[in-house]
Amino acid sequence: MPFRHQLTRPGTAGIGKTALFLFAGAHPDHLYFTGRNTKAATEVIAEISRISPSTKATFLECDLGSRATIREALKNFVSDRLDIFIANAGVMSCPPALTADGYEIKWGVNHMGNATVFRLLLPVMMRTAEQPGSDVRFVNLSSQGHRAHPRPQGIRFNEVKSLSSPILWTTYGQSKLANIIYAKEIARRYPSITSVAIHPGVIKTDLVNNASPGLRALVYITHPFGLMKPKEGAYHTIWAATAKEGLESGEYYEPIGKKICGDAACKDIELAKRLWEYTEKELEGFVAPL
Numbered sequence: 282m283p284f285r286h287q288l289t290r291p292g293t294a295g296i297g298k299t300a301l302f303l304f305a306g307a308h309p310d311h312l313y314f315t316g317r318n319t320k321a322a323t324e325v326i327a328e329i330s331r332i333s334p335s336t337k338a339t340f341l342e343c344d345l346g347s348r349a350t351i352r353e354a355l356k357n358f359v360s361d362r363l364d365i366f367i368a369n370a371g372v373m374s375c376p377p378a379l380t381a382d383g384y385e386i387k388w389g390v391n392h393m394g395n396a397t398v399f400r401l402l403l404p405v406m407m408r409t410a411e412q413p414g415s416d417v418r419f420v421n422l423s424s425q426g427h428r429a430h431p432r433p434q435g436i437r438f439n440e441v442k443s444l445s446s447p448i449l450w451t452t453y454g455q456s457k458l459a460n461i462i463y464a465k466e467i468a469r470r471y472p473s474i475t476s477v478a479i480h481p482g483v484i485k486t487d488l489v490n491n492a493s494p495g496l497r498a499l500v501y502i503t504h505p506f507g508l509m510k511p512k513e514g515a516y517h518t519i520w521a522a523t524a525k526e527g528l529e530s531g532e533y534y535e536p537i538g539k540k541i542c543g544d545a546a547c548k549d550i551e552l553a554k555r556l557w558e559y560t561e562k563e564l565e566g567f568v569a570p571l
Contacts, residue, residue, distance in 0.1 A: 286409075287365040287522075288313040288358075288402070293321040293340075296481055297369040299515040301325060304522075305332040313358060315341045315370070315398070345370050345394025346380030348567055355401050362409040363402055365522045368395040368421045368460070373453055377444045388441040391456035395421065396463060396560050400568040403471075410473035419476040420521045421464040423533065428544065429454030435546035438559060458546055461533045462553040463560070468531030470557070478533045479521045480541075481514040 287304055293316035301314055305328075312329060316322055322340035329338040343354035371391045380389030399419065410417040429450040431437050436455045460478050467476035517536045521528065527538050535541050546552060561571070 296514040305329045387456045392459040421478045423460035423478045424457045427457035430458040465531045466553040466557045475530045480535045482536045
């Protein structure tokens, strides 16, 4: 699929960085990527230039747990179009903490951080979708870990600004469930944007390498034949961003291109609407009203 401008978050490590290099091979006009590591970003830009000298690459430095840094970073997004938005950023196994904006860290980064960038860039995505021949896509990276969401609620909205959950996996699970149903709700509200959620695969990146010893052991025990390499994980991202067939807006996919219906929470239309309304309320006064 031909495209001109694409944004990956983050793009300084793991499958985000690998996906950028694969996209560079298609020689787009401009690649934007976010992250916090400026040294790594310089190296990424140099490699993109080597792969595709005609492609401009711009690093948007920000902390996804801080709206202030997100808004400041996006001042450097100066394009009049955005064809592909890949919400790749996430945290998994980390000590209990609150973000700068007061959210439980996994909720604040995995959902609110991604949603904040999306909402700030939604106007340019909508304008791009109006242009002849456009094919605008939003790809939200979720995880099989969404299955750990709290039951029966799916999301405990009363706990997303606290450290009160006794089970850390449920906080990760509800943030990854949010990635799935937020993508579904985008598809419902904005049919001119192809919006999907994907599980990239279980990949040997810093998300696993920096996990607690117990969690690392669980990952390797449940995947006895080994973990995927970052490049293999990026393949599913590329598929979701470029596939001409077999991709339905609003769906969730596991590698590669396997549509997964998920449990009741994944299909809960009212929960998806509530998540959208909650997110809009949280961002009120920060993003332009719809």
